[in-house]
Amino acid sequence: MLFLLKKSIGSLLMPLPLIILVSFAALLLLWFTRWQKTGKAILSLSWLILLLLSLQPVADKLLLPVEGKYVQRYEPDTAHSDTIKYDPVKYIVVLGGGFTYNPQWAPSANLISNSLPRVTEGIRLYHLNPGAKMIFTGGKGVNSISSAEVAAMVAQSMGIPVEDTIALKKPLDTEEEASAVEKVVGQQPFILVTSANHMARSVKFFEQRGMHPIAAPANQLAITTPLYPWEKYIPSSYYFSHTERAWYETLGLIWQAIKPTSTDIKGEKPEESQQKSS
Numbered sequence: 001m002l003f004l005l006k007k008s009i010g011s012l013l014m015p016l017p018l019i020i021l022v023s024f025a026a027l028l029l030l031w032f033t034r035w036q037k038t039g040k041a042i043l044s045l046s047w048l049i050l051l052l053l054s055l056q057p058v059a060d061k062l063l064l065p066v067e068g069k070y071v072q073r074y075e076p077d078t079a080h081s082d083t084i085k086y087d088p089v090k091y092i093v094v095l096g097g098g099f100t101y102n103p104q105w106a107p108s109a110n111l112i113s114n115s116l117p118r119v120t121e122g123i124r125l126y127h128l129n130p131g132a133k134m135i136f137t138g139g140k141g142v143n144s145i146s147s148a149e150v151a152a153m154v155a156q157s158m159g160i161p162v163e164d165t166i167a168l169k170k171p172l173d174t175e176e177e178a179s180a181v182e183k184v185v186g187q188q189p190f191i192l193v194t195s196a197n198h199m200a201r202s203v204k205f206f207e208q209r210g211m212h213p214i215a216a217p218a219n220q221l222a223i224t225t226p227l228y229p230w231e232k233y234i235p236s237s238y239y240f241s242h243t244e245r246a247w248y249e250t251l252g253l254i255w256q257a258i259k260p261t262s263t264d265i266k267g268e269k270p271e272e273s274q275q276k277s278s
Contacts, residue, residue, distance in 0.1 A: 015053055015247055016240070022046045054235035056227065059242040063197060063222040066246045070199035074125060074191060074216035088129045089214065091190040093181050094122040095174065095202060096138020096147035107157040110150045114195045114219050119151050121218035122193045123158055129191070135166045135184060137177040146170075174198075178205040187211060195219040197245050201252050221245060 011017065023046045029039030052058050098112035108116055119136075126134055134155055138147025148167035155165055166184065171177040181190075189212040194202050196217035206213040221242050 010248070010251060013251060014244055016244070019046050019050050050240075051235055053243040054237065054240040056223065056232045056236070056239045056242075059239040059246070060222040060224075062246040063242045064224075066200075066249045067196040067217075067220065067222050068200055070196045070203075070215050070217040071220050071222075072217070073121075074214065075128065087189075088132070089190050090132055090188065091135055091185050092122050092125050092129065092132050092216075093135045093137065093185070093190055093192050093213070094118050094151060095177055095192070095194040095198070096136065096151065096171070097195070099138070099143070099147045099150050101143045101145050101150055107150075107154045111154055114198075115147070115151065116154075117219035118193050118195065119154050120158075121216065123155055123160060125191055125193065125216055126155075126160060126164070132191075133164050133166055134160060135168060135181060137168045137171050137180060139170055139172045141172075174202050175205050178202075178209055178211070181206070182209050182211055185211065189214055191216045193218055195221075195245075197221060197249050201249060201256055204256065 012021075023043055026039045026043035026046065029035045029042070033039070053062075095118065097115035097118060099110055099115050100112060101110050108119075111119060122134055126132055134152075136148040136151040136155070138151070140146035140149075143150075146167065146169040148169050152165040152167045156162055168177070168180040168184070171180045187210060192199075192202060192206065192213035193216045196219060199215050199217050203213050203215055
């Protein structure tokens with residue numbers, strides 16, 4: 001119940017719902033009150049904010065601090081000098097994200113938005129860390145199977161052996177994922193794969209448990225390379241989504257700072273969580 005309440009409130013606090021609600025309030029003022037100037041001012045301001053948050057320079061300026069230092073890719077110690085290097089590890093943890101499950105679709109089509117880049121980066125790192133196990137996390141929500149199981153299916157469809165995938169099916173959020181992963185990994189170092197904008201919050205949850213995650217960011221979004229002028233200065237829903245990610249993670253960091261630590265996930269045994277592809 002707390003999870004659903006948190007997600008519902010969080011969704012309402014996102015930029016687009018807030019702008020729509022403010023615009024609706026302005027329309028009520030225009031149609032049903034004598035506060036015409038106030039209504040016009042609020043409506044004009046809300047649309048101006050919507051315009052600005054849809055522009056690449058503004059959206060990515062907001063997102064860059066959230067992605068922070070977690071934009072550089074992980075490589076093993078033998079790789080190029082301009083990447084982050086660590087010794088090989090035994091576990092690669094890929095955090096869950098958006099998903100659905102339609103068995104008639106191509107496996108990767110079931111991973112929505114941030115999830116597929118996380119899984120593909122995890123697969124890349126698997127090949128650079130021989131003998132590692134891939135751990136996927138995430139509950140099922142309203143779907144018939146979990147995010148972790150869908151991600152494991154995708155990895156297996158791309159050549160990862162079934163015996164090298166572990167699906168932790170019960171966690172519903174990042175804090176619960178850290179608890180579940182700890183039961184498998186313990187205190188040994190492991191690679192943590194999640195979106196660059198989600199990494200700071202994720203690392204903190206794992207380190208709070210005395211664990212030693214090695215950040216391997218995926219799905220970097222804030223663009224610092226050259227773009228055509230029309231890509232920068234024409235409003236785009238794509239760049240508005242960057243604003244949403246920046247706002248979402250900022251709310252998450254605030255909530256992480258003020259909430260008490262939750263209890264551990266119970267009842268999931270690692271040896272029961274391997275998922276065979278169908």
